[in-house]
Amino acid sequence: MEVPTGCKLCRQCGEVKPHSEWHKNASASDGLSTRCKACRAVQGRAGHLKRAYGLTEAERDAMIAAQGGVCILCQESLAEHVDHDHQTGKVRGVLCFGCNAGIGQLKDRPDVLRRAAAYVEGNLWKPTIVAQGVYRQPS
Structure with a gap:
């Protein structure tokens, strides 16, 4: 040639x-x-x-197909970013950029994510003052 x-x-x-x-x-x-x-x-x-x-590309593509091609969280945007547990390294799923970044910004902490969900739903997270400098968190 x-x-x-x-x-x-x-x-x-x-x-x-x-x-x-x-x-x-x-x-x-x-x-x-x-x-x-x-x-x-x-x-x-x-x-x-x-x-x-x-993961191979084929394994990642199979995960995306199993999710219907969309982010497993918002179920709207295209799934493009492999999400994993930073402690164990275990792959959890494939997310869109926004959802993957959001979980990362909340430091992969389920307690923070639950409080964020309650906050967005309008259930404000307000600790009660028991004594000066001592707070009781709502259960």
């Missing part, structure tokens, strides 16, 4: 792409990576799933 000047053949996808579609690699003879940016990105995501969660 003849490759035009200013282009390179990707060993992964087999496509000829312009040099702008390649990362630089100072140790390579032509100064460019062996795989195009798109192929590196796909492989990078797959590697991250395996390293971080022990």
Whole structure:
């Protein structure tokens, strides 16, 4: 296959792409990576799933399909982010960005999440003062 000047053949996808579609690699003879940016990105995501969660892309996709393709919490947005317990590392499900970030902002603490739900439902969480500096929390 003849490759035009200013282009390179990707060993992964087999496509000829312009040099702008390649990362630089100072140790390579032509100064460019062996795989195009798109192929590196796909492989990078797959590697991250395996390293971080022990999942393949197929396993993640099966979880998303089992959830109907949507976030397991809000059941509206697309499920794209693998959620896991930061203590045990166990994968819980696949969430949308907003729900995953929300759980993270509340530090994965069920007690805080329950209070947040009660707050949103209009049940204000107000501790009762028993003595100066001593509070009783509602049960």
